[in-house]
Amino acid sequence: MATLLSSLASPTRILALEALDGEGLAAVALYLSASTSSPIVVVRDPRPFSALDPALADLASRRPVVILDRVVPNPRSEDIGAMVEATRLAFGGQAPGLVIGIGGGSALDSAKALALMLANPGDLDDYLGLRASRKPEAKGPKLALIPTTTGTGSEVTRFGVYTDRAGRKYTLASPLLQPDAALLVATAVADIPPALLAATAYDAITHALETLWNRNATPVSDSLAHAALVELLRLAGPAYEARRGGRIDGHTAALLAAACSAGVAFNVTGTAAIHALSFVLSEEWHQPHGVACAFFTDSVYSINSALPAIRAKLARVAREVARDAAHDDARSKPEDSAAKRSAAGEEAFSDDIRAAAWLGEKLVALRRSLGLASTFSDLGVGAAELPESRIASLFDKVQDDQKLKNNAVLIDAQSMRALVAAKLQ
Numbered sequence: 017m018a019t020l021l022s023s024l025a026s027p028t029r030i031l032a033l034e035a036l037d038g039e040g041l042a043a044v045a046l047y048l049s050a051s052t053s054s055p056i057v058v059v060r061d062p063r064p065f066s067a068l069d070p071a072l073a074d075l076a077s078r079r080p081v082v083i084l085d086r087v088v089p090n091p092r093s094e095d096i097g098a099m100v101e102a103t104r105l106a107f108g109g110q111a112p113g114l115v116i117g118i119g120g121g122s123a124l125d126s127a128k129a130l131a132l133m134l135a136n137p138g139d140l141d142d143y144l145g146l147r148a149s150r151k152p153e154a155k156g157p158k159l160a161l162i163p164t165t166t167g168t169g170s171e172v173t174r175f176g177v178y179t180d181r182a183g184r185k186y187t188l189a190s191p192l193l194q195p196d197a198a199l200l201v202a203t204a205v206a207d208i209p210p211a212l213l214a215a216t217a218y219d220a221i222t223h224a225l226e227t228l229w230n231r232n233a234t235p236v237s238d239s240l241a242h243a244a245l246v247e248l249l250r251l252a253g254p255a256y257e258a259r260r261g262g263r264i265d266g267h268t269a270a271l272l273a274a275a276c277s278a279g280v281a282f283n284v285t286g287t288a289a290i291h292a293l294s295f296v297l298s299e300e301w302h303q304p305h306g307v308a309c310a311f312f313t314d315s316v317y318s319i320n321s322a323l324p325a326i327r328a329k330l331a332r333v334a335r336e337v338a339r340d341a342a343h344d345d346a347r348s349k350p351e352d353s354a355a356k357r358s359a360a361g362e363e364a365f366s367d368d369i370r371a372a373a374w375l376g377e378k379l380v381a382l383r384r385s386l387g388l389a390s391t392f393s394d395l396g397v398g399a400a401e402l403p404e405s406r407i408a409s410l411f412d413k414v415q416d417d418q419k420l421k422n423n424a425v426l427i428d429a430q431s432m433r434a435l436v437a438a439k440l441q
């Protein structure tokens with residue numbers, strides 16, 4: 017149901033497939049391209065994808081294809097510039113009819129920026145930040161994205177995250193970045209490494225949370241984010257445990273669908289304080305995006321859940337998650353199901369404060385069980401390296417970030433310094 021709702025709410029065509037062969041990929045390419053012979057650029061993570069590589073080889077036997085696989089985490093303007101150059105060289109100036117992105121968030125964001133910069137002048141740096149000198153005006157080639165991780169949501173959003181030539185990370189938002197198609201291929205995530213699953217699933221959880229406590233929230237974004245969050249909380253733990261045990265099962269595909277729904281949700285609102293803070297962790301300590309988002313989730317959760325309207329939304333999620341858990345227990349242990357239902361679903365959640373607190377604890381426990389960092393010492397950063405003056409110089413700049421301004425509760429510079437300092441304990 018959540019997936020169906022998401023498809024209807026997204027300008028991107030979302031296809032959920034069990035597997036993707038050469039014929040299927042060629043059919044998608046044909047559907048999206050202006051002509052049957054126009055060249056195709058593939059931007060992909062360098063690691064092999066056993067579920068997708070044969071389809072790519074097959075596509076390359078039918079159409080002119082160039083594959084760009086020098087995708088780096090947190091892609092920089094110069095990386096995108098090099099891809100634009102390589103595309104022009106490969107096709108002698110002929111414009112590609114389609115860009116296909118395959119991989120995690122960095123690969124998908126790189127594909128989005130490449131498509132944009134093939135149609136717009138200048139350097140990607142010109143389009144980033146508050147002092148941007150240009151605005152995207154032209155739509156690039158059609159864009160089809162295939163996620164191979166379980167969280168980014170980039171395959172359905174109008175956002176891309178890029179690092180400028182000075183090393184500062186920015187969100188670029190434009191309807192011209194919106195992908196034309198997202199292919200959710202179950203086999204492409206079936207063998208995802210557990211650490212990658214953990215970080216990307218938690219990223220998706222923060223997308224749903226940041227939609228719920230966003231100043232731009234609408235009834236539609238609330239409904240999508242609520243459904244996605246309930247699903248993500250149900251699936252993340254079992255999916256991680258399955259992959260840790262080396263098992264390939266249906267959990268990862270279900271997680272991919274839920275993460276995509278969270279992407280559709282935050283495409284309405286943008287993200288908020290967790291993401292604004294996370295950028296500093298990625299810029300300064302090169303933390304992967306999902307790890308950096310997980311790091312600040314508890315701090316931002318306690319700030320936002322103090323607001324009654326937000327607390328009510330979180331409490332509704334808590335009640336549904338608890339009810340689902342009680343039903344699962346009832347199926348597996350019918351002898352004590354009545355007592356558990358009462359304890360988990362009703363008595364304990366008679367008021368929003370207790371329900372939202374329960375959900376906050378669940379998020380902390382999940383982060384812990386996924387092995388994600390929660391303090392600076394987890395990152396190997398000691399208190400001596402982060403005196404008050406350095407916290408201020410690193411984090412005060414977040415005040416300019418639109419994502420922070422989207423947050424339900426405004427977090428001023430002083431509160432933010434305190435929040436960061438608390439992570440040194």
Ligand SMILES: [Fe+2]
Pocket residue numbers: 168219220223291305309
């Ligand atoms: Fe994110």
